[in-house]
Amino acid sequence: MIRVVIADDHPIVRAGLKALFSIEPDIEVVAEAATPQEALDAAEHENPDVVLMDLQFGSGETTTGAGATRTIRALDAAPYVLVLTNYDSDADILGAVEAGASGYLLKDAPPHELMNAVRAAAAGESALAPVIASRLLDRMREPRVNLSSREIEVLEQVGAGRTNQEIAAGLFISETTVKSHLAHIFSKLDVASRTAAVSVARRKGILR
């Protein structure tokens, strides 16, 4: 019997997963969690084989799904974590994989794919949705972009529509420095304008 913990803040999704698993003879839902903290507790005390983890939790939470994944994977006798989420943003996928997730599924996946993934995860294998797998490979090919925290800070201001002057005032630096940061950002993202930088950063998941 595969012991599964469901961690998702949507009651509807929890009910759905439970209903789908109730049909499967070899899978048992041993706990439900509506917050990352509850997920962690359940992972510690219910001795599950697999934790199904949503990445997006309500805005009230201090821990994210990725954070909870990391903590769970650091436990003794840690269960495998299968990330189940709505989006296929590059940043999310990378973050989940780095946090130690065994798989990454989208919520619109057909049920049988979900079952396969749970069984694979329980066996210690990795299961990525096909969409995700190819995206991960694409991402591997693209050289990893490393913006400094200050650069991201500036880029966020740009994304909010502020001018260099406004950004300078807001960050207590000179306009020259803002331009300097932007020049570095442009070069790293291989673009020529602020709007293009925002667009690329959004696509890459650097900006939300």
Add this chain to the structure above:
Amino acid sequence: MIRVVIADDHPIVRAGLKALFSIEPDIEVVAEAATPQEALDAAEHENPDVVLMDLQFGSGETTTGAGATRTIRALDAAPYVLVLTNYDSDADILGAVEAGASGYLLKDAPPHELMNAVRAAAAGESALAPVIASRLLDRMREPRVNLSSREIEVLEQVGAGRTNQEIAAGLFISETTVKSHLAHIFSKLDVASRTAAVSVARRKGILR
């Protein structure tokens, strides 16, 4: 007995809703639909009281959830449509209400709120999630922004990071015309720069 049709492309969500409704003595799920078209068929032939409609369907669909809502509401003896979706974007809410939805719920709503909304809808009343209701009021206060289709087209290009020259070439118009459209956009959105326009448009749900 309240007859309900569930229209959502996520098998997990359909299973969840069905499971939740199975507990309620006065609500019966008479059909499930994975596409807008299926939803329309079910609305016509199953004689439901309420259709629970997701707004986001897979990219392969020709009709949107809002479109299906409009069509369903135009039927003889039309059922009430309750929109149940993930996001609370202004554009989505407005679109759903204009299409004739009786209510707008978020998928992370607690089950009892969902049940209340279904019963209210079946009785011909409106049920909006509190979050949505206040947002709708905010939106009413803000003067409605009406960008022409051409202006939106230009704005999309701007959001993709293209320069005026590139946009002009792409749309087969002169750069002057692009600037003219942008000037109108700026004035309508009450901003002073292209990046600010994109930012505001995104917040208002004009751009995704």
Add this chain to the structure above:
DNA sequence: CCTCCCATCCTCCGAAAGGACGACTCCCGG
């Protein structure tokens, strides 16, 4: 018919943005 809105085009001009140098600290890792 006349008016409003949309889409298209124009010029002139100032402001913002971006490129290309250089230069100074601070701090981290080899």
Add this chain to the structure above:
DNA sequence: CCGGGAGTCGTCCTTTCGGAGGATGGGAGG
């Protein structure tokens, strides 16, 4: 201890953007 990256600032210059202001034609609607 030294190199290099990050962050800060500067100047000079070019290009792009946006503002002002106007013009044309076409379609929708009072």
